[in-house]
Amino acid sequence: MAAKSNSYLDQVMAQSAELEEDLRSRSGPPRSTAAPQAPGAPSPMAKRAGRVGPAREHTPQGPVEVRVSGWWRWQTVLVPPNAFVVHTRRGAAEPLHIGLGVSFRFNPATDSYLVVPGAIQTILINAYCICSELQGVLVQGYVQWIIEDFATAYRKLDFSDPEDPMRLVNVQLREQAEAAIKDKVSTMGVRDVLSDKQPIIEELTARLRTVAEGAGENGARGDRGLGLSIVTVQIKEAVVSSNTLWENLQKPYRSEQNRVARLAELEAQQAVAARETAVARATEEQRIENERELAELRARNDAARFDRESAEKLRRTTRDHDIEREVADLAQQAALHALRLERDKHAEQLDNARLQQELRRMQLDAELALTQAKTRVAHESSLLGLERERIGIDNANSRSETTVRAQLIDKLPAIVEHLPTPTELKSVQIGGDTLGLAGLVTQVSEIVAAVRDNAQS
Incomplete structure (x- = not known):
């Protein structure tokens, strides 16, 4: 059966090897x-x-x-x-x-x-310690220091590292600080280390100042110092190495906090339940009140809508009655107008008939008067013709050759106007010195006959 490895021993051995490597002087060009x-x-x-x-x-x-x-x-x-x-x-x-x-x-x-370098230097410390209860505790802190007396420091300290002259000094001070922290933690309990770090800070400050500044018990500086000055010493954190121990240390506080939290949770749940009941009741009351208000609002809206619909129906009915009355009035007026037009038409027809009768009567009277006038004219014409005949007979009986010749000469221009234009001229010479009426008539008759023949041809 394989033996269990000691992790703390492995850590210590690794730190020792690292320390030897750090303390070894690194050679370089002088x-x-x-x-x-x-x-x-x-x-x-x-x-x-x-x-x-x-x-x-x-x-x-x-x-x-x-x-x-x-x-x-x-x-x-x-x-x-x-x-x-x-x-x-x-x-x-x-x-x-x-x-x-x-x-x-x-x-x-x-x-x-x-x-x-003359600037301030900071050393980070991770000290793996064993407390009085034989439990591992990791203490983390830092130390800040500065060169105060370089005439002393360069004689007692090694600044020969060409890359980092402060490396060896920091390593030496860190190891001294870790040793001081381990010595102090070994006399303290786990709870003291975790709860109060001031004793560790005081112990570490005193030891480092004794080494770096050469201060005695009463604070007086001697010539045994390194020419350095410790600016500040702080412990940042202290952590228990064992997870089981760390959980066990936290269990009482956690249990108490769980109890307080559970009681607070129960009180909160009780308060929340009461509040929820009150809120639910208020919500239900508000819902009922809202439903009542909504019912009243719906009733008012329904009543208003019914009033509007009734008023609208009444308005429409009144409007329809008014329209019907207006239509009836218009129909009556149209009927009266039609009656008036019919009456006017009948009156006009009567007037036209009367006028036509009057015109017919007048036409008949005119025809009668015309007939009478025609009859009278015809009668008078016949009488005049008879008179003319009688006068003509009388004139014929009393006409002489000189009168006939004078009448024919008077009518010659009219006869010549109605004659056509002659195309040829025929001369007829009638012999004798003196012509009688019979010879003149004969000559005229021949001329007329020649002209007629030419016109017919």
Whole structure:
């Protein structure tokens, strides 16, 4: 049967291996022995050959932006104002320059310098602790520190890491902080660790200040410090490693809270039920009231509609009666007008008949008068003809040759007008000097007969 693995022991062993790796000094190019040479800068052999170029500047890459200008023995190191620097020279017992943001001339053959960030540093702490009840507790916190006395710090601390000069210092302070937290938590119970973190903060602050600042029991600073200053110490969280223990610790509070919540829920349900009953009753009352109001409104609407319909029916009936009466009046007026027209027509017919009778009478009278006049004229004509005949007879009896010739001469123009135009001329010579009536008549008769023949041909 395989033995159960100890997860806490595995964690401790992994942390120890990680600590050894962190504490191991990382070798790199010594930053303090010589500054990097700018690309294209002349070497000593080039200088000896007389091929020295102009001075150039170079900014090395790293945690602190330090600029190095110049060439070979005549270089200048420009340090940012927020970085500590120490400048030493071969053969000198004390540093030539030391402080914050100090720039200086640098000779790579005899000088060396160290630049360290002067900003505040933050260390994150994850301490796996064992409390007095032998239960695992994870305490998380952070420590903030800053360099206060760089003249002491650069002698006692290792800032040789070229990538992160503060790495080894942070690792050492973190291990001391975790050790202090574990010592303090081992004397406390689980509930004390979870509920009150102030004793842990006080213990951790006191120990770190003793180590970093060299403070004694009465707070006086000594010369045993590291030249550092602890800014603040805070514990963010404390978590029980065992889920079962964490749940058991929470069960009383959760049970109490469940009880309170259940009672509150029951009270809420009771209040809600009462409220729902009241609301349902109010809703039912409101519904009944609404139905009553709706019934009254429907009744009023029905009554108003009935009144409107009755008024409309009465108006329509009255209108129909008025129309019928108007139609009857119009029919009566039309009948009267027709009677008047008929009467006028009969009167006109009577007048026409009377006029026709009168006209007929007048025509008859005219015909009678005409007949009488014709008769009288005929009678008179016959009498006149008789008279004319008688006068003609009398004239014939009393007419002489001279009278006849005079009458014929008078009628000659009229006779000539009615004669046709002659196409040929025939001359008839009648001999004798004196012509009598008989000879003249004979000549005229022959002329007339010739003209008639020509007209007929």
